[in-house]
Amino acid sequence: MVSLIHILSTLLIIFYILTFTAYTWDFYKEESTLLSNSKRIFLFITICVHLLYIIAHTIEFNHAPITNKFEIFTVLAFSISFCYFLIELITDIRGTGSFIIFFSVIFQLISSIFITDSYEVQEVLRNRLLGVHVISALLGYAGFTVSAVYGVLFLTLYKRIKLNKFGLVFERLPSLETLEKMSFYALVCGFIMLSVAILIGFAWLPSAFPDISYLDPKLVSSGVVWVIYLLGIAAKVMGKWYGKKVIIFSITGFIIAIFSMMFVNIFASSFHTFY
Numbered sequence: 148m149v150s151l152i153h154i155l156s157t158l159l160i161i162f163y164i165l166t167f168t169a170y171t172w173d174f175y176k177e178e179s180t181l182l183s184n185s186k187r188i189f190l191f192i193t194i195c196v197h198l199l200y201i202i203a204h205t206i207e208f209n210h211a212p213i214t215n216k217f218e219i220f221t222v223l224a225f226s227i228s229f230c231y232f233l234i235e236l237i238t239d240i241r242g243t244g245s246f247i248i249f250f251s252v253i254f255q256l257i258s259s260i261f262i263t264d265s266y267e268v269q270e271v272l273r274n275r276l277l278g279v280h281v282i283s284a285l286l287g288y289a290g291f292t293v294s295a296v297y298g299v300l301f302l303t304l305y306k307r308i309k310l311n312k313f314g315l316v317f318e319r320l321p322s323l324e325t326l327e328k329m330s331f332y333a334l335v336c337g338f339i340m341l342s343v344a345i346l347i348g349f350a351w352l353p354s355a356f357p358d359i360s361y362l363d364p365k366l367v368s369s370g371v372v373w374v375i376y377l378l379g380i381a382a383k384v385m386g387k388w389y390g391k392k393v394i395i396f397s398i399t400g401f402i403i404a405i406f407s408m409m410f411v412n413i414f415a416s417s418f419h420t421f422y
Contacts, residue, residue, distance in 0.1 A: 191232070209273055221254070228247075240321050243300065
């Protein structure tokens with residue numbers, strides 16, 4: 148099965164590049180109706196191959212691909228593409244794929260080049276529940292990433308409209324209202340998956356780490372991020388935030404989430420550090 152895993156790893160680079168190319172080409176060449184109708188199929192096939200790769204990797208090495216940064220990169224690539232695919236299905240807006248899938252291409256390219264066969268890992272990393280916990284968290288942060296990208300697109304279009312620059316971006320991107328909805332949908336998807344990760348963590352951690360402190364830096368930072376997004380979603384649902392306020396919150400929340408994660412990983416000591 149190792150040969151199959153290596154083949155799939157290489158194929159994923161090709162499929163992601165082809166999918167990104169299809170979305171990008173269609174963005175610039177709107178008249179290509181055949182590509183407009185088939186690019187979602189490209190993405191669906193890529194996601195299916197990626198899911199097969201993750202399953203095969205988990206079976207062969209007896210652990211989810213979460214034991215080093217290059218394994219996590221491939222899960223991030225999958226998570227971002229999967230989150231975008233859900234948003235595209237919900238909204239049926241297909242003109243923003245290239246801006247999202249670009250990140251999947253980068254993450255998967257780095258992963259496929261540098262990933263190694265990891266049979267020897269700490270025993271705790273073989274736990275299936277831990278795998279679900281980490282992948283759920285990565286899906287959550289992927290949702291926040293997609294939401295922030297839509298936020299940037301919203302601000303870009305907003306600025307061009309104010310300056311009366313009605314070029315390619317204005318013609319191809321959805322309306323400001325639609326971009327706001329897509330950003331919020333991605334944010335909600337991310338929040339749900341982060342909530343799942345936190346619930347699994349609280350259920351599993353006491354048995355895996357009996358002496359754990361719930362003031363662990365990563366637990367605290369995840370909790371803070373969760374509360375921030377909860378307050379933002381509540382403000383949106385209650386009708387107090389709309390338009391640019393939602394977008395600013397999405398981008399700000401993403402920056403806080405990324406910086407808190409980086410700060411904890413670099414400066415804090417946590418039981419989450421396995422490698």
